[in-house]
Amino acid sequence: AQTIHQWPVAEIKAVGSPLSLGCTIKGKSSPNLYWYWQATGGTLQQLFYSITVGQVESVVQLNLSASRPKDDQFILSTEKLLLSHSGFYLCAWSLDWGDEQYFGPGTRLTVL
Amino acid sequence: GDSVTQTEGLVTLTKGLPVMLNCTYQTTYSPFLFWYVQHLNEAPKLLLKSSTDNKRTEHQGFYATLHKSSSSFHLQKSSVQLSDSALYFCALSPNNNNAPRFGAGTKLSVKP
Numbered sequence: 001a002q003t004i005h006q007w008p009v010a011e012i013k014a015v016g017s018p019l020s021l022g023c024t025i026k027g028k029s030s031p032n033l034y035w036y037w038q039a040t041g042g043t044l045q046q047l048f049y050s051i052t053v054g055q056v057e058s059v060v061q062l063n064l065s066a067s068r069p070k071d072d073q074f075i076l077s078t079e080k081l082l083l084s085h086s087g088f089y090l091c092a093w094s095l096d097w098g099d100e101q102y103f104g105p106g107t108r109l110t111v112l
Numbered sequence: 113g114d115s116v117t118q119t120e121g122l123v124t125l126t127k128g129l130p131v132m133l134n135c136t137y138q139t140t141y142s143p144f145l146f147w148y149v150q151h152l153n154e155a156p157k158l159l160l161k162s163s164t165d166n167k168r169t170e171h172q173g174f175y176a177t178l179h180k181s182s183s184s185f186h187l188q189k190s191s192v193q194l195s196d197s198a199l200y201f202c203a204l205s206p207n208n209n210n211a212p213r214f215g216a217g218t219k220l221s222v223k224p
Binding site: 100 | 144146148154155156157158161163199201203205207209210211212213214216217219
């Protein structure tokens with residue numbers, strides 16, 4: 001069975017500090033991977049997607065970057081956090097284009 | 113470009129009444145359409161999906177029919193329950209190797 005794990009579960013960070021969020025998918029090789037950002041109760045904003053190791057496409061950057069260092073790992077990061085980065089970060093995977101997406105449990109980020 | 117429109121931001125209903133949440137899309141490719149449901153503090157989960165024109169798809173009492181002639185995939189339920197209160201997202205995956213698109217989401221609030 002496939003599992004998706006996100007870390008950390010929650011973070012409280014200061015404005016201007018760096019950030020790294022992680023996502024790991026087990027039990028599925030070469031999935032499509034996605035990062036989303038969501039304000040509380042708001043729209044899902046797609047940030048990045050990746051179809052293969054080392055290849056990441058940006059949809060909306062929001063002063064964030066993403067990398068896929070391994071087939072089963074997707075990292076979201078920034079060197080300087082802004083207040084506007086607060087929210088819920090969701091990682092998701094799909095088998096292919098046209099397939100349903102499976103979402104991880106999310107990371108709740110608060111920037112103070 | 114590809115897009116999804118959900119016209120209602122908030123729908124408030126009394127338990128037992130029927131509901132329809134609107135979803136229209138735009139794409140020049142043959143689409144896959146999805147409905148995801150997100151309960152409070154949880155990740156989105158797939159509710160329905162379809163790529164077949166004029167075929168009704170059902171799950172957990174919800175149903176939707178993809179109508180390519182009107183580019184619509186409205187979500188319906190004949191009798192809403194308190195537990196149906198959640199955010200509902202319509203999503204499009206165009207069959208062109210481009211990233212999926214999500215609508216803005218509709219919050220369904222069911223009152224006793």
